[in-house]
Amino acid sequence: MQTPPTGHQSPLILEMRSITKEFPGVKALADVNLAVRAGEIHAICGENGAGKSTLMKVLSGVYPHGTYTGDIYFQGAVQSFRDINASEQAGIVIIHQELALIPELSIMENIFLGNEPTRFGIIDWAAARVRAMELLARVGLADSPDTPIKEIGVGKQQLVEIAKALNKSVKLLILDEPTAALNESDSQHLLDLIRGLKGKGITSIMISHKLNEIEQVADSITILRDGESIETLDVANDGVNEDRIIKGMVGRTLESRFPDHTPQIGEKFFEVNHWNVAHPQIPDRMVCKDSSFFVRRGEIVGFAGLMGAGRTELARSIFGRSYGKFVSGTITLNGQDIVLRNVAQAIDAGLGYVTEDRKTLGLNLLDDIKATTVAANLKEISPRSIVDRNREFEVAEHYRKTLRTKTPSVEEGVNKLSGGNQQKVVLAKWMFTQPDLLILDEPTRGIDVGAKFEIYGIIQELANQGKGVIVISSELPELLGLSDRIYTIFEGAVTGVVDKSEATPEHLMRLMTSSRVPA
Amino acid sequence: MNAIKQLFGGNTRQFGMIFALVALVVFFQIMTEGVTLTSGNLMNLLNGNAYILILAIGMVLVIIAGHIDLSVGSIAAFVGITVALAIRDWDLPWWAGVLLGLALGAVIGAWQGFWVAYIGIPAFIVTLAGMMLFRGLNQFVGKSNTIPVPEDFQYLGAGYLPEIGPNTGYNNLTVLLGLATVALVVTMGLRGRAKAARLGAVVAPMWVQATKLALISAAILYATYLFATGRPGTSLPIPGIILIGLVLFYGFISSRTVIGRHIYAVGGNRHAAELSGVRSKKVNFMVMMNMAILAGLAGMIFVGRSTASGPSDGMMWELDAIAAVFIGGAAVTGGVGTVVGSIIGGLVMAVLNNGLQLLGVGADATQIIKGLVLLAAVAFDVYNKSQGKPSITGMLSRGLLTKNKPQAEAVEAAEDKIPTRA
Structure with missing residues (x-):
């Protein structure tokens, strides 16, 4: 086992080397490197689909060790996280864009969810309350710990997530689009808090699309593009501005x-x-x-x-x-x-609208191709409200041929088709509405x-x-x-x-x- | 082996439920030494289960749309007692009583449909409330008494077709009905095949189609023979005729009309359906309302058969109807199921009940066996699905009355022949 090399300023707390992660048919990450120094705020930038979230899932154990190749060094040791619990044990906490809070439970109950302080197996709510007040003070949240989560705004919920992370004695905090759902002042408060945590020695990795925020708080920036790490910029020394980041994010040829x-x-x-x-x-x-x-x-x-x-x-x-x-x-x-x-x-x-999410919004996966093709314009083939199944078959065949949908027959279930062919069936459905x-x-x-x-x-x-x-x-x-x-x-x-x-x-x-x- | 595959669509398991029904009948026929398949017993079976099967027709549509209805037994009882009282106290003719009952069912259905579709309360809750509400109303309106109905109303639940024409030793109307049905089945089968062939779809070989039609025709003719040769004055019972009419009607509605498609679409993926222009609220309202109308009809048929309406009519009917639907291949998550499948599911339960009774098995053991059959039927389906194999559901959801079926089967049969396929 080798020790990771140290940086020129402060030592590296995290180094991900040659991370490659493949899904069936897609290489989501190809030979990605990421080096984060202790006590810095490190931003990860990239277009949608560049691999930012995948990389963070590898780091936090959502994709367990063995499902990717490459090495993770954290605090000087090689890590092989089996799951999220393992990475949290090591001090890495990820806060997802979709917050993982239970709306019906109180702030306090949420902070200690899965990590309840107990005495003889019974939850010690008195200790929990003292600890919760402490944590809330650290993140600057003045609400009572008994307030249900659903009654506070997204901005405050974000703070609760951070309090929850602090309770787990976090060393590396990962924030995925933390300000995406926040307004201007909530965002500012959150960014100030992250800066404050940095002062207390907590390292942060922040994924964000808001380049002005990154420019504001980040110490260094790693840019991902098409699943590859393109470059790492030092904000103080490299004279980084928004244009520079954008150039790195989109710098490919058509x-x-x-x-x-x-x-x-x-x-x-x-x-x-x-x-x-x-x-x-x-x-x-x-x-x-x-x-x-x-x-x-x-x-x-x-x-x-x-x-x-x-x-x-x-x-x-x-x-x-x-x-x-x-x-x-x-x-x-x-x-x-x-x-x-x-x-x-x-x-x-x-008007016609082809949905972004085929499986949950666009298709009835129980249907076959022909029923799907006519679903948005049934009345066209249904004189007196009775479906003419010969017409249905003809219409489906027509679009199968013109769009070259690959299927043994239009009687095939849409769930058996590949993504591209499913999309052709959806397009056929909307083309048939003229x-x-x-x-x-x-x-x-x-x-x-x-x-x-x-x-x-x-x-x-x-x-x-x-x-x-x-x-x-x-x-x-x-x-x-x-x-x-x-x-x-x-x-x-x-x-x-x-x-x-x-x-x-x-x-x-x-x-x-x-x-x-x-x- | 290949011949059998072609005949039954490449996968014998797909016909599991029909085979189970046939096997049950054969089993009980042997065990009861021929009592099961007698005119008298079949009439009993049909009369004693028609109202559950009618409920199953409505219930399968509710379940396809992704809901459930626990109130049908109570609604049947409430409609039954109201109609019985109206006939007794207001001297209504029988047909006016029937219309009143259907209208009352519609009003009740609109009430429940409103809460489910437009307010968005889960049907489980709405109909659980309805189960208590209408049971209470039955006992309130009838003062917990039993109200008799006149003889002409009893025709609805226990009547037979009249004897007309020359004395042939058969019930002539039953014979005519049977022959007409056979003619219809054969014509539709052959016409469907011809049309499919004209469109260039793959059709099954002629002998497959012919054998299939011959089997169906033989079954219908045998049933006709049994019903036409009962003791004098009997025939295919009136509840049976109503049931067959409803099965054909709702089978057609569910598989061939726009509203039928919309029911499957809403149950299969409500969001996708709405984004395709389907008004899911209207669909939900209509299935709930339809269910209550059929529950009213079932209640009236039961009252006709038992000659009176009482405070505990319709107890547990909802559960029998729901069991029939799930045995018949519907999915709890909605979007899957057929009218014909549910009837077969209901018949499996009915034959089981009837056969065990004939054998003198006690009510306790009968309950145990029925419970296990329900569990086994659904477990079988779930297991097949988890193995990625075609399920009974797959077969039933394709529909038994569809004319495109031969062609779908031929495709499957053709696929089965591809040697590379495991």
């Missing part, structure tokens, strides 16, 4: 992964103006803020934004108010103001490269038929290759629109990570 396509763009036919939508459960939290955009016939419009920016919320709130609480705004289709109160009305008006405007939410997620190329071809063909297409994607190269025009969305607001000819990854990334619209 390959010719797209079919040739000459857009035939017609007149503007679909327009959304001043669209405001509130969160379905929290009425004063806006998920869409005064968003306006339009689509022309034959045009492929991209929606760029980082995860959680509100792209899906925008699309679904337009698609028959299937998300959130409508507040205000107008939709104009072919010069007419229209109101779409439910999905059926949206479909009738000529939409004027088709919204595609992450149309190529979880699909291999060959099938992606085919899906792009289908999208372009739809545009050629004079339909408007909106593509929501987290992959910038995909948007740049496919779209004629790209809107950027940040925290629920449209922050810019860029023509294909002027779009660069750096420019888009800037608009996607900041509400400040550059001159």
